[in-house]
Amino acid sequence: MVSGISRPGVMVGHFKALLASLWPYFCFLLLALAVMTASRLFLVSSHSGQMTGVSSMVGVMERGWHFDMVVICGVLLMAMLVQWLAPGGFLLGKFWRRALVAWLVTWLMLIVWNEAATPDFIAEFGVRPNRLFVEYLDTPTEIFLTIWAAHRSALLIGIALVAISGFLAVRLMRTTVSHAPPWPLRLVILAPLLVVLFYGMRGSTGHRPLGISYAATSTDPLVNDLPLNSTYSVLHAVVQMARETDEIQAYSHLPDDEVLRRVRAGMQLPAVAFKDPLRPMTHALVPTGPAGGKPNLVILLQESLGARYVASLGGLPVARKLETWRSRSLWFDQLYATGTRSARGIEAVSAGFLPTRTSSVIKLEGAQHDFFTLARTLKAQGYRTGFIYGGDSSFDNMRRFFLGNGFDEVLDWSDLAPKAQFMTTWGVSDEDLYRRVDEEASRHARDGQPFFLLVFSTSNHPPHDFPDGRIDLYEEPKMMPNNAARYADFAVGSYLETAAQSDYWANSLFMVVADHESRVSGDGIVPVFSFHIPAFIAGGPVQPQIV
Numbered sequence: 081m082v083s084g085i086s087r088p089g090v091m092v093g094h095f096k097a098l099l100a101s102l103w104p105y106f107c108f109l110l111l112a113l114a115v116m117t118a119s120r121l122f123l124v125s126s127h128s129g130q131m132t133g134v135s136s137m138v139g140v141m142e143r144g145w146h147f148d149m150v151v152i153c154g155v156l157l158m159a160m161l162v163q164w165l166a167p168g169g170f171l172l173g174k175f176w177r178r179a180l181v182a183w184l185v186t187w188l189m190l191i192v193w194n195e196a197a198t199p200d201f202i203a204e205f206g207v208r209p210n211r212l213f214v215e216y217l218d219t220p221t222e223i224f225l226t227i228w229a230a231h232r233s234a235l236l237i238g239i240a241l242v243a244i245s246g247f248l249a250v251r252l253m254r255t256t257v258s259h260a261p262p263w264p265l266r267l268v269i270l271a272p273l274l275v276v277l278f279y280g281m282r283g284s285t286g287h288r289p290l291g292i293s294y295a296a297t298s299t300d301p302l303v304n305d306l307p308l309n310s311t312y313s314v315l316h317a318v319v320q321m322a323r324e325t326d327e328i329q330a331y332s333h334l335p336d337d338e339v340l341r342r343v344r345a346g347m348q349l350p351a352v353a354f355k356d357p358l359r360p361m362t363h364a365l366v367p368t369g370p371a372g373g374k375p376n377l378v379i380l381l382q383e384s385l386g387a388r389y390v391a392s393l394g395g396l397p398v399a400r401k402l403e404t405w406r407s408r409s410l411w412f413d414q415l416y417a418t419g420t421r422s423a424r425g426i427e428a429v430s431a432g433f434l435p436t437r438t439s440s441v442i443k444l445e446g447a448q449h450d451f452f453t454l455a456r457t458l459k460a461q462g463y464r465t466g467f468i469y470g471g472d473s474s475f476d477n478m479r480r481f482f483l484g485n486g487f488d489e490v491l492d493w494s495d496l497a498p499k500a501q502f503m504t505t506w507g508v509s510d511e512d513l514y515r516r517v518d519e520e521a522s523r524h525a526r527d528g529q530p531f532f533l534l535v536f537s538t539s540n541h542p543p544h545d546f547p548d549g550r551i552d553l554y555e556e557p558k559m560m561p562n563n564a565a566r567y568a569d570f571a572v573g574s575y576l577e578t579a580a581q582s583d584y585w586a587n588s589l590f591m592v593v594a595d596h597e598s599r600v601s602g603d604g605i606v607p608v609f610s611f612h613i614p615a616f617i618a619g620g621p622v623q624p625q626i627v
Contacts, residue, residue: 104181105156107249109156111188112151112187115192120144124141130303139297147283147290151312154281156277157278164271168263196238197213201310206301207305208313209310211320214317291475293477293479294307295480298483299488374463375589376525377591378589379534380537380590380592382540383422384595386612387597390614393413393614394612398569411615415593417596421596423439426536431485432454449485461530462529463530464531464532465487465488465489465531467533468517469535470536470538471536472507478490496512499516509571510538511550514535514574520533521588522584540561552566587621593614593615597610
């Protein structure tokens, strides 16, 4: 006897029934994509004057479809998992058919609502709906009255669009399924679709999912928001707010006056130094020496190059190039990292921010623009500011944070790769990185504009790969941490030697500092040595000293 699933006629019937059951998914995909694309086209045309170069319409639309598919695939994945696992009787019932349509239509209406609200939100705040879109729900009466008074037309249009889209979607998604295909057939057909939806929701098939920093191509926050869709931006804000709220609960509370008193006391400044009650920490610093113009500043942030690699700091004799600067620089013997991740080193060096229990400020939604950084301060003084990274600047949200907070330009592996002589999993080699740094510094010097460059290396990172024949290996085999650290030391040391012969050296300050130690180990509750990092300041104006 031949089973029903094996007979060709029955198989065709099962397959048709399965395709019919997927009709609501197909409708949602097309409708949601059409809504978000149309909205983005409208926004791009409305703000075309703010867009130049890589933030062109084509670039915005291409990036936008990535974020649109993240939302669409996430919605479809949840429903298709049920259809894949549920028994046939459940799938034939009215409850499932209605629940599926309700799920998809609700999300479509939410997408329409968010996009309809976007133009007026941008007019008010200059960005897509974000955490403010959610925070204002705490005061529904006040916010409704405000919207009714100032944005009544937009509100009514939004409600109408949501109602129309919901009505049409329900009509389109109705389908009649006469029977549910057996689970083995669903397993074969739906499993590949689930895999596609999963990677679509991640936005990437690589080791790292699509992040919001992928949209950042400009110093203009709105231009960076255009590739997003407003559902994505709101959900991202909700997730970030949840993380912040959970962590903040761990802190005790003090009155604001007491907090200010303690912080000011720690700064060892007289009370008269603080003159602005609206900005209670703002104060003026008076130089103790003669003014020397506007020297250039280059910070060379070293990935994981901790004190364990520096003999004079109690480590192994790995970083031989750095050691040669001990007597030629302002050398710090007792400097310690603020954490164990690059994000902590970046926030400390770029923003002077101490670590908290929350995520690093470079990831927090409230710090993505109008947040203090060294670049913002120097830019206000006429400096050209830039961040140069050998890897992908979307990692840890670096690109978005820097472009929103005072950095004129962000260069990463995509800019450096065409001329790179060696590529690793994490990006270009450190030597390729520093060649570009020298080019940028020389160009700025020729232009006569003071510059600030924050440079972040990559070579001293697993899998510890670097060009052959560049160093004497510290140990075998080649791809070991000590060898990668020695190569990183060789690369930055070689660049400093090149810079010392350049036209910009005499009027420049160079700070070499690690972001954190390579690993934390030790028996103590806080293994202090695992936070010990090398750092020194060199350059034309620097008088050698060990502190």
